[in-house]
Amino acid sequence: MGGDDFVELELHGPSDQVLGFVEGFRAASGHPGPLWYADREPVEIGGLVETLRERLHRDTHVILPADLARELREALATVKMLELEVAALRDIDRAELGFEFKCFSKDDATAIRAIVEQHLPEEVQLEDYQVSADENQEGKGVELYSPVHHYICSGGGRYVGPVPAIFELVHRLANQSFVHPGKIRLHHRP
Numbered sequence: 001m002g003g004d005d006f007v008e009l010e011l012h013g014p015s016d017q018v019l020g021f022v023e024g025f026r027a028a029s030g031h032p033g034p035l036w037y038a039d040r041e042p043v044e045i046g047g048l049v050e051t052l053r054e055r056l057h058r059d060t061h062v063i064l065p066a067d068l069a070r071e072l073r074e075a076l077a078t079v080k081m082l083e084l085e086v087a088a089l090r091d092i093d094r095a096e097l098g099f100e101f102k103c104f105s106k107d108d109a110t111a112i113r114a115i116v117e118q119h120l121p122e123e124v125q126l127e128d129y130q131v132s133a134d135e136n137q138e139g140k141g142v143e144l145y146s147p148v149h150h151y152i153c154s155g156g157g158r159y160v161g162p163v164p165a166i167f168e169l170v171h172r173l174a175n176q177s178f179v180h181p182g183k184i185r186l187h188h189r190p
Contacts, residue, residue, distance in 0.1 A: 004065075004162070005065065005066040005067075005091065005092075006063060006064065006065055006066060006092045006162075006163040006164075007063075007064065007065075007066045007069045007089055007090060007091055007092055008038075008061055008062070008063055008088075008089075008090045008092055008186055008188070009061070009062045009063075009064060009069045009072065009073070009086065009088075009089055010059055010060070010061050010062075010086070010087040010088040010089070010090075011059070011060045011061075011062065011076075011084055011085070011086060011087065012058065012059055012084065012085050012086075012087040013058070013060075013082065013083045013084035013085065014058070014083060014084075015039070015058075015060045017082050017083060017084055018060040018062075018084060019037070019060070021072075021076065021079070021082060021084060022035070022062060022072065025071075025072055025075055026068075029071065031065075031068050031071075033064075033065050033068065034064070034065070034163075034164050034167070035062060035063070035064040035065075035068070036062070036063045036064070036167055037060065037061070037062055037063075038060075038061035038062070038063065039060065039061070041063075041167065041170070041184065042170060042181065042182070042183045042184055043061065043063065043183060043184045043186065044183040044184060044185045044186070045061055059087060063092070063163060063167075063186070066091070069089060073086050073089065090186075090188045090189075091188060091189040092163055092186050092187065092188060092189070093187045093188060093189045094160055094161060094162065094163075094187050095160075095161065095162070095163045095166035095167075095184050095185065095186050095187065096158050096159060096160045096161075096166065096184070096185045096187065097158060097159045097166050097169055097170055097173075097181055097182065097183075097184050097185070098156065098157070098158040098181070098182040098185075099116065099156055099157065099158070099159075099173055099179055099180060099181045099182060100154070100155070100156035100179075100180050100182075101116065101153075101154065101155055101156065101176075101178050101179040101180065102152065102153070102154040102178060103152075103153050103154075103178040104150075104151055104152060104153075105151060106151055106153075108153075108178060109133060109151075109153035112153070112176065112178055112179060113131065113155075115172070115173070115176060115179065116129075116155075116157070116173070116179065117129075120159070120165075120169075121161065121162075121164075121165035121168055121169065122165065123161050123162050123165060124159050124160070124161035124162070124165045124166070124169065125159070125160050125161060126157055126158075126159055127157060127158050127159075127160055128156075128157050128158055129155070129156070129157030129158075130155055130156065130157065131153065131154075131155035132153070132154055132155065133151070133152070133153040134151070134152050134153075135150060135151050136150055136151075136152070163186075166184055167184065169181075170184055
């Protein structure tokens, strides 16, 4: 694995111990690189059992560079005082992020489309992207919160690409009023 490979590291044990160990290790080893905790980011975690375990603070999913995950796993194997163990380590092939938007003015639609269509991070593809714009003459002059609008633009799609780029996009879209990103879905290597 190269330096650009990312993995999902599932650690079993109290989440406060996981956070302390991982962040302490990063600080001591000088690994400032990117790292995300699935319980603090909009990451889709497997099934119901995994979701419940995470909510009970017994499993923590960390998305991080593969080399850092290997070092963490080795360091954790030498620590006996903590109630932590590596439950799984999965190589990530790519990540994806779905999104939807809806707005009621042409100016907002132009701005939204620029945000979702332009200046995408390197290697990110915009897939299944659809946009529809409708004008209703009966709604002309009606206020913003009315059930009838003069102009409606809606759309959605999904981004597919490298892990850091998809996290960058979820943060970019989270700051937009009319854009609603979904959860990041991780695709693991077989």
